[in-house]
Amino acid sequence: MDTMALIQGLDLLGTLAFAVSGAVLGNRRHLDLFGVLVLACVSAVAGGIMRDLMIGAVPPAAVADWRNLAVAIVAGLAVFRFPALPERMRFPVRFFDTVGLGIFAVTGAQKALTFGLSPPMAAVMGMVTGIGGGVLRDMLTARVPVVLEADIYALAALAGAMPVALGHWAGMPILPMTAAGVGLCVFLRLMAIYRGWRLPRAE
Amino acid sequence: MDTMALIQGLDLLGTLAFAVSGAVLGNRRHLDLFGVLVLACVSAVAGGIMRDLMIGAVPPAAVADWRNLAVAIVAGLAVFRFPALPERMRFPVRFFDTVGLGIFAVTGAQKALTFGLSPPMAAVMGMVTGIGGGVLRDMLTARVPVVLEADIYALAALAGAMPVALGHWAGMPILPMTAAGVGLCVFLRLMAIYRGWRLPRAE
């Protein structure tokens, strides 16, 4: 019970962070209020919807349950009304985004395992959950998704999903694997941001 | 029976209008005949397919039934052969597009309710049905979806879906709610086009 409540709470935190990132981009593109809200919602829920469609969890959680969408709308309204706020709070926004990425990757992989996917594909589904919203947000604004271009991001999501997948395969309890996954994802993102860890590019 | 026939007829009208808008854009981008037809079909059926995937109506109506696709192909062929026609008939095209948006929003919400979604999420699904085709059309031509940028459009679709969702929740008959939804959507679009109604943007 406690574990579930913790995960759900963190899940809403991740939703909040992704919604903020979408709304910020909408403001920068001078979208109107409704466009900003759409972008906030897409960023927050699209990854989960993609995962749910692919694992057969229909209707997707973000469609069956109004809470994620409500959090995204409130976050979008706040960013629209106080556009300077995310700039001033750059550290917490980035922090929540990083934690949100880890949470989405971990919970996405767990849900995929629950629906019978093999551990490797469950890890991939965790990655999709983590990056899907940002990818669609960027496609909607006609730019190459930053998660494909920028520092270690999609890889951090995949790495975060792996302890869960491995733990399931090895029959280990969920809670420590969840913590390890989120921790690994956050660690890789922090190294990418503050130490400049990069993957190679072809010449 | 009469009501269903009316809704289906209007649904095909909306399909026609969205197919025309897709084909016009394809001509402007100098796509070849097949590209124009693909864009016509995508504009006409993608919104409904997105909705059906998310509510679990698989295979989607536009995949199970050939009529919507046939209407879209005929409309695409006509626009390809007579590219000047939509320009000369700008008023009817815009009129059908507006009515089509309202119809798709209303019928999309109704179908979502039939599949057990809650009224608020059914209204969102109605909006997705109305704007999905235009969004994918614009993504395919690598531009920011106009429905996110331009005058009240996605909001009109959401507003049009709301009477149906409210009516279902309040146990009211379908026909007047359908009429109210389409009317509200058309009214908002007309006000946006002719009176310049806009939503605010952040500064």
Place this chain on the structure above:
Amino acid sequence: MDTMALIQGLDLLGTLAFAVSGAVLGNRRHLDLFGVLVLACVSAVAGGIMRDLMIGAVPPAAVADWRNLAVAIVAGLAVFRFPALPERMRFPVRFFDTVGLGIFAVTGAQKALTFGLSPPMAAVMGMVTGIGGGVLRDMLTARVPVVLEADIYALAALAGAMPVALGHWAGMPILPMTAAGVGLCVFLRLMAIYRGWRLPRAE
């Protein structure tokens, strides 16, 4: 049995060719290693996933089975490590891509028929299977999908899917229809490449 093995082998060949095309584009856009692998996988499996979502084959084959993804990852790694290779081997890459398109179109249509779709819509699903990966690859890199702009490509996929759909309707055996479909698709592509066959554009 033999037929199935042949089709599966050709399917993996098509997966390989599409993964190469995605990885080449990723290198050109200077994506990092992970971005290149994501683009290779998307190009190789997205068409099949779209088809499976729409015909109700959930989880999609490329999610339930790890082999297609493994082939795509190996191909992506090879292209990333030896970026000059696809340039030097331009003919085999183009050849595999053409054969892959035909195979995907044919096997996509067959799977759609197995799931109860009508022959015309099964042909459309075959086309979606063939072009879906390339379309999403191009959308992710923010350019108009080449399959919409360039020489006969989507049309070749649709044409390749048609013998299978017609053969199913007429109750004919699968193998010759498969061969005819792949052959027709390859023939149309070769004519487009070497003879400059084009579809008309509107003026």
